[in-house]
Amino acid sequence: MKREKEGKTDKILLVLILVISLFGLLMVANASAIIAQENFGDQFYFLKRQAVWWVLGIISLALASRLTSQQLEKIAFPLLFLSLVLATAVLLPGIWHERHGARRWLAIGGFTLQPTE
Numbered sequence: 483m484k485r486e487k488e489g490k491t492d493k494i495l496l497v498l499i500l501v502i503s504l505f506g507l508l509m510v511a512n513a514s515a516i517i518a519q520e521n522f523g524d525q526f527y528f529l530k531r532q533a534v535w536w537v538l539g540i541i542s543l544a545l546a547s548r549l550t551s552q553q554l555e556k557i558a559f560p561l562l563f564l565s566l567v568l569a570t571a572v573l574l575p576g577i578w579h580e581r582h583g584a585r586r587w588l589a590i591g592g593f594t595l596q597p598t599e
Contacts, residue, residue, distance in 0.1 A: 510529055514529070568588065569597045572586055572587070
């Protein structure tokens, strides 16, 4: 078996990722159209929001695929430390945001995020 050259894109894997994620968008549209129409007057409300995050995810994928293994090694521990800080920040009063009785969210500058994701 020949060894792949570094920096070469695995086209089959990329196509599978795109197909599966597009299928996920289709499922969001299919599962949420009625609720979106009833609550927001737009049957594509959730699909539009999910599509924005899908595009940001694809851009992140493209950027991350450009990193070498040496670059990934350099940022691994800082990212681990950041994730631990964010995961424990939900325990601090005034930083966490309660949603449906759960305190798993952080409210930072009008933007909420769930650090475990």
